[in-house]
Each structure stands twice: as structure tokens, then as C-alpha cells.
Amino acid sequence: MDFEFLQNPITKKWMVSAPRRAKRPDQASGTVPFCPFCVENDKKEELFRVKSESPKQAKRDFGVEADWNLRILENKFPFAPIHEVIIHSPDHNNNFERLPIKQAELILKTYKERYKLHQGKGQVYIFHNRGKKAGESIPHPHTQLVVIPYSVHLEIPRLDPESYVGIAPHPLEISKLSDKTNSLSRRLTEKEEMVDNEYFYIFCPHTSEWPDEVWVAPKRRGKLFGEITDVEVQDLAHVLIRLIQIFTLRHGNEFSFNFYIYPDSDWYLRLIPRIKTLGGFELGTDVFVNTQDPKETLAFLKEHFNNPDEEKILKENQATYRRGV
Ligand SMILES: [Zn+2]
Known part of the structure; x- marks a missing residue:
């Protein structure tokens, strides 16, 4: 087998x-x-x-x-x-x-x-x-x-149904989606929390577990990935390419990364640069120690996502993370 x-x-x-x-x-x-x-x-x-x-x-x-x-x-x-x-x-x-x-x-x-x-x-x-x-x-x-198989429970964090950004560290019940419209319009004023692209929100949850991890969620929330539209595909390609480009400047040409697409409804894509090695605490407890402030990552994205300043990234914007804990 x-x-x-x-x-x-x-x-x-x-x-x-x-x-x-x-x-x-x-x-x-x-x-x-x-x-x-x-x-x-x-x-x-x-x-x-x-x-x-x-x-x-x-x-x-x-x-x-x-x-x-x-x-x-x-x-x-x-x-x-x-x-x-x-x-x-x-x-x-x-x-x-x-x-x-x-x-x-x-x-x-x-x-x-x-x-x-x-x-x-x-x-x-x-x-x-x-x-x-x-x-x-x-x-x-x-x-x-x-x-x-459905019988195998996958512990993948969900988007917080109460919010258009941010996540809960553990899965939340999708049934909490009620009153979504209200909470959306209320929170849409909190522009400082994300980079606003045409069809996607790009953000760094305060519960980020890895240095420089980035979440990309469609503005049309609550959908399955299979429902992505042609214009969203075009925009997502642009987002993905730009993220990889600016992280390549920040972390070097050979920088390793993963991304995955959330398999159930309310999909998102999570990009994780693999610039740190897990330590014994994380392996034993499944509790991550993140030495990079996600606010700093977001500030970096906001500064360089639309108009990357290559020289500045190379000179000043190296991440402040440390490789191990
Ligand atoms: Zn080949």
C-alpha cells in the first residue's frame, strides 16, 4: 500500500x-x-x-x-x-x-x-x-x-467569518456568518489593516505563525475556490507574481516558500516564505513562536506592492526575523 x-x-x-x-x-x-x-x-x-x-x-x-x-x-x-x-x-x-x-x-x-x-x-x-x-x-x-477523504479532519485555519481580514487561530463555525453585511461595512473603514487590490484583500493576520506569511482572500467571500471567476484569476495571478517578486528582493533569489488554497467554502490562499526553521517548542506543542511582527510585513507590502522600490528593498527592508527561536 x-x-x-x-x-x-x-x-x-x-x-x-x-x-x-x-x-x-x-x-x-x-x-x-x-x-x-x-x-x-x-x-x-x-x-x-x-x-x-x-x-x-x-x-x-x-x-x-x-x-x-x-x-x-x-x-x-x-x-x-x-x-x-x-x-x-x-x-x-x-x-x-x-x-x-x-x-x-x-x-x-x-x-x-x-x-x-x-x-x-x-x-x-x-x-x-x-x-x-x-x-x-x-x-x-x-x-x-x-x-x-472527508473522514480525515484537516486542521486548516479558517478565515474569520466575522471579519474581512484576520483569522482565528482555530477553525470557527461558518454558521457565525449571520449579520455579515453589517460587520463587513463596519470593518471596511479599517483600511489600514490591509493592501486593497481590485478583487482581493491581502493581509497579515495578527496571529501569523510564520515570518512574512501573507493571506490573500477574495472580496466575494464565502465561495469555493472552484467558483473563482476569470477576472479574479487574472487578478490573483498578478497578486501572486507581485508577492513573489518583492519577497525575492527581500529574501534572495533562492528563497523557499509554500502556498496552499483553502479547500472548503470561504477560500483563501496563504503564502508562507520558509525562512525560519521550526524549533523543539513548536514541534512539541504545535504552538508557533513568530519573531516577525506581521504589522511590519504589512507595512512592507503597502509600501512596495504597487510600486516596488527595488533599491530600497535591497538596502533597507530586509525582514527583522531571526531564523530560529
Ligand atoms: Zn525540468
Whole structure:
């Protein structure tokens, strides 16, 4: 068996036992000499592909002649009943922030299509690992989608239904959504708490657990990710690219990060730069010590999101976090 969901009988917390995953190719560590996601190795079975206009156009867009723009494979080392890999593009090196904007939009649209395809089969969880510190084993940019059985309770923080920004550290009942309109209009005056984009709120909850983590929530609250509209996809691509760009200036070219998309209703995207290592306190207690003030992160975003001042970021705006606790 590839994997098994196990529940701790005392704490009721779930884990996945997946020892076969230890055998997966770790190109980053040099255990396989070739990249399974590159064009030279694209003959293997796939679930889906988006064809390129022509190999010549792909060469212009991605620097490599390919008859596809994006491919989806089954994960050969799954830890869930459905476990897919979405290869961002034929480009082995460049991720969202350095691909054509149209390609970033295509990737996000593909998330939506796959989400809708698997909706109802379980909890559709989409996540991206970039860099070794973020758990990446194949550096060719890709995203994973897993469908987790409903019986497995996932402890993912929810957006606070009472607020358009901020979160509760633990899940809240969605039934508290009543009187949403009132609380929305009341809180909409608190502009200083976020960066206001056209279709999204970008904010740093005061309960942030990681330095520089950023939450992106659609202004149309209470929706499933599968309900994202075309204009929201365009805006989200822009937001994601800009966040990665300014964090690259702040944390360096090879900075590792993760993001995930909340699988249930009232979706959001949470981006987490992996610039600190967890310590024994956090591992034992599941209580995080954050040495970066989220207000400082937000001030940084407000200053640089719309018009990044590259020189200033490089010179002055290095994060004040420390790498360990
Ligand atoms: Zn590759």
C-alpha cells in the first residue's frame, strides 16, 4: 500500500503513513540525473495537457520547443487516493514570477478546473512547494493536488467569518456568518489593516505563525475556490507574481516558500516564505513562536506592492526575523 491515514487515538489528530514516498526521485539531491517534468521526458502517461500554439511559440515563451504549455500527471508516489502533479510549464527554471502572465493565469485556471473535477470526491487541497526548505524534491516548478477523504479532519485555519481580514487561530463555525453585511461595512473603514487590490484583500493576520506569511482572500467571500471567476484569476495571478517578486528582493533569489488554497467554502490562499526553521517548542506543542511582527510585513507590502522600490528593498527592508527561536 502506498499510504495509510492513521488517527492518534488520544489526540484524534490525523497523520499519513507513506513510506514508499521515500523512494521518490529527489532530483534536488541528485538521486536522479534527469528531470521527469522536462520536455525530453514527456512521453510518459499523463492525465491532461494544454497544447502549445506551436513549438516555436513555446520556444519564445519558455525557451524550449514543446508542443505543450502545461501538463498534469498522476503522482507516482501518492499520499492520497487522488494525487496529481500540475507542471507549470516546459520551463525547468522559471516559476510564476518569471513566466508570461498568461501562463500564470493558465496555471491558476487549471487549479480551478481540477478542483471542480474532483469536487465531491473529498477535500481538494492544492499546494505549491518552492525550494528545498519548502519540501520540493523536483525543482521543475509544479503544484500538487490531493483529494483527502472527508473522514480525515484537516486542521486548516479558517478565515474569520466575522471579519474581512484576520483569522482565528482555530477553525470557527461558518454558521457565525449571520449579520455579515453589517460587520463587513463596519470593518471596511479599517483600511489600514490591509493592501486593497481590485478583487482581493491581502493581509497579515495578527496571529501569523510564520515570518512574512501573507493571506490573500477574495472580496466575494464565502465561495469555493472552484467558483473563482476569470477576472479574479487574472487578478490573483498578478497578486501572486507581485508577492513573489518583492519577497525575492527581500529574501534572495533562492528563497523557499509554500502556498496552499483553502479547500472548503470561504477560500483563501496563504503564502508562507520558509525562512525560519521550526524549533523543539513548536514541534512539541504545535504552538508557533513568530519573531516577525506581521504589522511590519504589512507595512512592507503597502509600501512596495504597487510600486516596488527595488533599491530600497535591497538596502533597507530586509525582514527583522531571526531564523530560529
Ligand atoms: Zn525540468
